[in-house]
Amino acid sequence: MAHRLPQRDRPWMIRTYAGHSTAEKSNELYRRNLAKGQTGLSIAFDLPTQTGYDPDDELARGEVGKVGVPIAHRGDMAALLDGIPLGEMNTSMTINATAAWLLALYIVTAEAQGVDPTQLQGTTQNDIIKEYLSRGTYAFPPEPSMRLIADMVAYTVEHVPRWNPVNVCSYHLQEAGATPTQEIAYAMSTAIAVLDAVKDRVPQGSMPQVFGRISFFVNAGVRFIEEHAKLRAMSILWEELGRTRYAVTDPRALRFRYGVQVNSLGLTESQPENNVQRIVLEALAVTLGRNARARAVQLPAWNEALGLPRPWDQQWSLRIQQVLAYETDLLDYPDVFEGSKVMDGLVDELLDGARHELRAVEERGGAVEAVPYMKAALVESHRRRIARIESGEQVLVGVNRFTETEPSPLTAEDGGILVVDPRVEEEARAAIANWRESRGDVTAQLAELKRVAAATDENIMPATLAAARAGVTTGEWAAALRDVFGSYRAPTGVGQAATPAADEQLRDEVARVSEALGRTLKILVGKPGLDGHSNGAEQIAVRARDAGMDVVYEGIRLTPAQIARSAIDEGVHVVGLSILSGSHRELIPDVIAALDGADIPVVVGGIIPEADVPALKAAGVARVYTPKDFELDRIMHDIVALVAERNAVQV
């Protein structure tokens, strides 16, 4: 009976990406989720923790506890995992630049629970290249960042052998606009860069073991047949890579292991209930065929494009997984696509394209050296995607087609999102000050950390563990390394994006207003705070350039003071700010205050709940754009009109 499995498969690991406000609150949430049948943990850290700043740092403002939980020291980690037996848990941590540090805190917390590191199971995301390309939570330059990753791999293979030290991410590439071939090729290139870096830092002969510990974190969009083919193509390439480049022969080590969070880019703010269907179909993409089925799945919530999901929203997504795993017959059968002409054809197509792109990256010296190339390619792909949506060629139900709708009862109460209590940040600031006072002297541990960081042939983990035990904070650990490694700004990729045939009428408008002003209309596109999601800002910058404006775009992670200073020094006519992390209520008024009366109108775009718009307008914001405003040209017309009005010239 080749069409039935002798025994029904066990479900994949069922997780929910969660965490917010404080360690204690998140701990409660985790326990509730586990009681609901979730089988693994997935920790969302807040942006200061991800980028290595303490809650009282200037850059942390507005971000503490917002998109995840703040973890500033081992005390926070202990509170986060209180009552959760770490010897039995499988924990995924979405942490990259500061992964070595958070893993150390996790190990120290396990030790305090009496659990030996050899028993620990889980994953640190730890893929820095996609941080430069898409997600933006990097802290150090590429070279030392790759060294930290290699150190972690070398350390865990020996001391925490059941841990997945690196989850190579294709997920965020798709969020940044990657086509399936780009997603495959850039993720594989990243894996090669990591493995090559590790090669020099582990004993000879241990590469098969290392290879077997590398896992992937992928994305799945709503074109779920092609998306499934993509995963099959990835497993073929991965096995090939293991055999040819790293001489791996053990079939278990050669297996392509991946976890998944399905697509957020395609989730819409308009008619958000439609996102539920999208999420279900995307979940099918990663579970339907047994030969390329996910090891772990977490699904976004239906209301992600509106703001932060509430526990009930997340429960809905958890239940989607449980219906798929426990109610359907999905797990009863062998691979349902075996022998399918369509599937095999799609896989071959994707393999061809991916191999071509892999060579393009290799010719540029590998993933690290090719970051500018890949970034520019992603910005270009995303530009094309937006153009297809604007022209109606790509249909988004409820956005550019079938837009008529009844009022939604789902968003009637509290706007349908979670609002983090603003007191959380204040309390975290006070708490960290207390911690620093009571934990004792840590100068020796920080000095040792710097020494090891500068000595490139030593592994960073022992000194990091010692610092974690001594009570060093996240910001202190990262600051010590920044001192040695220097800071870094990733390429923005916008300079190379192609100039399409821009809207003639818009270009005429910009030219007329520029002529009337006497100099070219100049706009600053800024991303205040720690939010690294720069795709929207990049597209605005490229479109404004195409419309004929001079565009100052400096990338992510700028303080309100930096943005205001740039706006004034550069003599811009208008400032456009983009925030997706929910910190707009704090940061936007800060930018306006820092402009110090300069007569420059400010417009804001991003994930801004309707309820926050009046407060932003009252603070002096001229216009607010949300994901509903998907037509970039319309935003541009609006901005040109605003500048004309403020300068008393004709459009």
Added chain:
Amino acid sequence: MSGAELGARLRARDRTAAPAALNLLETRTARDEAARLVKAAGDGAGHIVGVTGPPGVGKSTLLSALLKHWRSTKRSVAILAVDPSSKRSGGALLGDRARIEHDPHDRDVFIRSMAAGERLGGLAPATRAAAQALASAFDVVVIETVGVGQSETDVAEAADTVVVVVQPGSGDALQFLKAGIMEVPDVLAVTKADLGAPARRAEQDLKAALKALGAASVPVLAVRAIPPATGIERLSQAIDAHRAQLDLAAKRTRARRLGALADFVHEHGERGLRTLGGRRAALKLLQQQDPGLDEPELLQRLSAAADG
């Protein structure tokens, strides 16, 4: 605020006037006001330093390190970052300023991006006037341009000292230098000194090429601009040393004359130049003028000669 007022504020070293001054200098429809600004600002004592080199050699990183050094010695610094972005659409993407690390609260640092003209490495129309006006208010005025080859010509006319930045392993600068496509710079900085042997080889090759061109005195300095930075202080000293041996008044007079000629060509084209009897004749005419005249005044003389 009028051009005369802004110029006077710059002359009084009021650096907060810089943004408004630049707005005015960039305004194409306010040439007369801009001329009054330049006149009121006067010929500043600040050191105008051109920093140029091919894309990707680490100019911004080097400028960050130089800026840090200059600020540690209490010198005020203005940076004009001329961006080569595509002008196909008429728009430009200006993104360099964030790569130059600076404290946004420090009013003794001013950074302005300017969209370049059609020519790679060419200066934006207002760059020369801006550099001259800012030299009254700032101790150091940097003009940063991108390119190798012709680009130094423009910046060499406008700056007191030209630093060309190259990286090890890129033969372009060496070839251009040997072939005479690139003018001999005042200082050569070789970045990424941490690369070791390739950096030393680049340094030696450049020194040999300079010697062959009879310019052995041009300093070639290897620097590392990322932590731990090395060679930055020596680079700064070499830049200062060049300026110290310079006849600054003559250099500035020449800069103003060449600037006026460039502006004239920009406005009247080759045809206008022919009515003056060609480039050589135009330069002769400029050389006969009072050395104290500023650029807008010189431009007026040229225009008058062409009309009359």
